[in-house]
Amino acid sequence: MTSSLAAPADTRAAALAALRELVGRDDAEFHDGQYEAIAALVDGRRRALVVQRTGWGKSAVYFVATLLLRREGAGPTVLVSPLLALMRDQIAAAERAGVRAVAINSTNPHEWTDVLRRLDADEVDVLLVSPERLNNPAFREQQLPALVRRIGMLVVDEAHCISDWGHDFRPDYRRLRDLIAQIPPEVPVLATTATANSRVVADVAEQLGTAAPGTPAASDPPTSTPAADGEVLTIRGPLARASLRLGVLRLPDATMRLAWLLSHLDDLPGSGIIYTLTVSAANDTARLLRERGHDVRAYTGQTDPDEREESEGMLKRNEVKALVATSALGMGFDKPDLGFVVHLGAPSSPVAYYQQVGRAGRASESADVLLLPGPEDRAIWHYFATASMPDEERARRVIDELSDVPLSTPALEARVDIRRTPLELLLKVLDVDGAVRRVQGGWVATGAPWSYDAERYGRIAAEREAEQQHMIEYEQTDGCRMEFLQRSLDDETATPCGRCDNCAGAWFPREIVAGAADSAAGALDRVGVPIEPRRAWPTGADRLGVPAKGRIAAAEQAGEGRALARLTDLGWGGTLRELFAAGSPDAPVPPQVLAACVRVLADWGWAERPVAVVSVPSRSRPLLVDSLARGLAEVGRLPYLGSLTPVGGGPTGQPGGNSAFRLAGVWDRFTADGLDVPSGGVLLVDDQADSRWTLTVAARTLRQAGAVEVLPFVLALRG
Incomplete structure (x- = not known):
């Protein structure tokens, strides 16, 4: 890196020319704060935190700064980016500005050799890496030291992920503190985000440098020399999104929310995103909309990566009306003309909500944002909040x-x-x-x-609960919704927007067209989820005293089973969540649930009809399981042979453990002694399936007792 620095006037002219090349417009000008950030990086070699609304142009700051630094002889910029979709957009944006950008991530190992060759030849301006890659041993030990020696600038995108106070904290991001400590003090560092309240800003700034109480404000001019002691320049702008028209429509249940979508999806402008809180809700909603003629696709963390990339492209080209997505489609997805964002169920905080609705209206005068909250939202928030805490x-x-x-x-x-x-x-x-x-x-x-820092995690848990309450308050407020979101991010410039449903009246229709509710109810009334049988014993089970390894013998395997529904399903999932809620009493199976189970059996399509019914002994809900097994046997005119006999007190362990431990907890815990097991097929009945090891071992017991086939059936499939 050369020690000579361009004069500020020259920097501005060069930066403006680069900006215009980036956006493809000869009349483009800097937004407030953009040039100040660029100058801080290029002239001052500062450490800077930029907190600006989505669409403000944070990527322009680091691409323009990269071009200017490279012209001065600096090494490549290392850009830490959290999502593959975001990386793809960033590389495309870089190419428009003449910035040579490449990525190293889990999807392109076949390209790594060429990427490293280009780095060695100084043919790369920006290297994009995921935070997880920083802790890959080969990368950390073989490539990272050379990069640190040559690095021209470090950029941390979506920097709120650094902070465990942020709504999308990722442990891998915490390693950036170590990386920052390794790079020379004269190397500029930029962190950017659109979603950070004051607590998160302070936490991120502290990790970028020392962040003394007198951290410079956005109005402070950048210095002409590297800042002492890692002092961090924070440039924070107003977060209002004038293009967004916010609204909240409270409907009684999932059926009416889906019916509203069926009635009005085509009325929403352009193409957009329909967010759901769970994978099953995304898949179910997408299926219903497609069946009614709407061109949509599901997009979740479980979707194949190639299919996800294809779906992103289709949405950007307006070849689909919407992607029905979980938060897997979130940070950084760049479609400037995205026309709408609809939420079926609310995210757990106003900050997370602002992040997702910020996808819309980035380069258009108007975009519609509608929240359709659900009564199940709190339960889903609680599940994800507790799952992420150590x-x-x-x-x-x-x-x-x-x-x-x-x-x-x-x-x-x-x-x-x-x-x-x-x-x-x-x-x-x-x-x-x-x-x-x-x-x-x-x-x-x-x-x-x-x-274990119990105090810290307790404070984080309390903050999460407070954020959830703030989201409820957003739904219920009679004040300006945009102002509410801005204040949730500690934006002191917040004023009423004049566009949301509270400022200007409801802009969205409320009526449901004829037949939509029936279609939605019919879709939600769907029953029957396949239960894939286990084919192999888990690795390490022998260490726990289970004499089983490799593939399960064909003569001891269960057949493909069925569940009435998943606990997370929009339809019957709600009924099952109430049935299995903590504190709910054990009772015989409700008639409407039994009737739905009979429908599952009628649609099963098995090769040969079972000839008997057996149940799994239940510790928690014996009445429920026994009545379900007897009810199915009676309707199917099959003999109910009774329950398997528990051995040694029956299964041990709790839901949520891994496979080896779950298997050890049920191994040799059942016997079919006393049951007249026929040589035909047996319907095996239980209340829930989670790891499927209880069903696997119970089926093995029945197969060893003479059953030719065992077909598991449960009310609820967890997960």
Whole structure:
């Protein structure tokens, strides 16, 4: 990097020329704060935090600054970006400005060799990496040191992810603090976000530098020399979105919310996004809308990556009316003319809501934003909030199982009773805390002392609850909705927008067209979810005293089963959530639920009809399971043989553990002694299926007792 710096006047002229090339307009001018940020990075080599509304042009700041720094001889910019969809948009934007941008992420390992070659040849202006890549042992040890020596600028996009006070905290982002500490003080650092309240701003600024109480405000001119002690320049602008027309429509249930969509989706302007809170809700809603002739696609974290990329392109080209999406389609998705955002169910905080509705109206005069809250929202918020918080007992279990010999995640999973996804999240948290470290071959314990920060996590939990209450207040307020969102992000410039339903009256229709409610009710009344049978025993079960490994013998496998519905389903899921709610009494199966189960059996399409019914012994709901099994046997005119007999007190363990532990808890815990098991097919009845190991072991017991086939049936499929 050269030590000469361009004069400020020259910087402005060069920056404006680059901006106009980026946006493709000869009359383009800087928004308030854009040039100040660029000058701070290029002339001052500062550390800066930019908090500006979606569509303000934060990417223009780092692309223009990159061009100017590269002309001065600086090395490539490293841009840490959280989502693949965001990376794709950023690379496309860079190309428009003549910025040579490449990415290293989990989807393009076949390109890494060429990327590294281009980096070595100084043919790359911007390298995009995910925060997770920073802790990949090969990248961290082989590529990162060379990058740190040559880096021209570090950019952290969607920087609210750094803060565990942010609505979308990601443990991997915490590692950026270590990266920032490694780079020379004269290398500029930029963090950008559109969704940060004062608490998050202070937390992010502290991690960028020292963030003393006198942190400069946006009006402070950038210095002409590197700031002392890592002092952070914060440039914060008003977050009002004049193009958005906000509204809230409260409807009694999921049926009416879907009926409203069926009635009015085509009335919404252009193409847009319909957000749901769960994967099953996204899939169910997309299916219903397609069946009624609407051109939509589902987009979730479980959607195939290639299909997700295809769907993004179709939405950008207006080839679909909407994507029905979870929060997997969120940060950074760039469609300037997105016409609407509708939420079926509310996000858990006004800050998260502002992030998602900010996709709309970025380059148009008007876009419609409508929230259709649901009574199930609070339960879903609680589930996700508790799932993301580390647990002290689990954390210590993980640390105790690790040593200085690397252990892979699957091997560790077999030693601790934690499922893969929460285990991976917990390992990231412990890694950031310094208690464990990812190395080639898996994870090791560092030996560093670790203590559970109960006070900190308690404060975060309290903040989450407060945010949820603020979201309820947003739904219920009779004041300006945009002003409410701005104040939730501590924007002191907030004033009434004059456009939302409270300022100007409801802009959305309320009526439901004829037949829409019946169509929605029919879709929600759908029953029957396949239960895929387990085909192999879990790795590590033998360590827990279970003499089983490899594939399950064909003569001992269950057949494909059925559940009435998933607990997360929009339709029967609601009924089942009430049935299995904590504190609800054990009681015989309700008649309407039994009738729905009979419909599942009628539509099953099995090769051969079962000849008998057997139930799984239940510790928590024996009345429910027994009455369900007897009811199905009576309707099907099949003999009910009774329940399998529990051995040694029956199954042990609780829902939520990993496969090896769940199997160990049910292994050899059933016997068919006393049951006259026929040589034909048996319908095996239980209340819920989660890991499916109870059904697998119970089916194995019946197969060993002579059943030719075992067909599991449960009321609820969890997850």
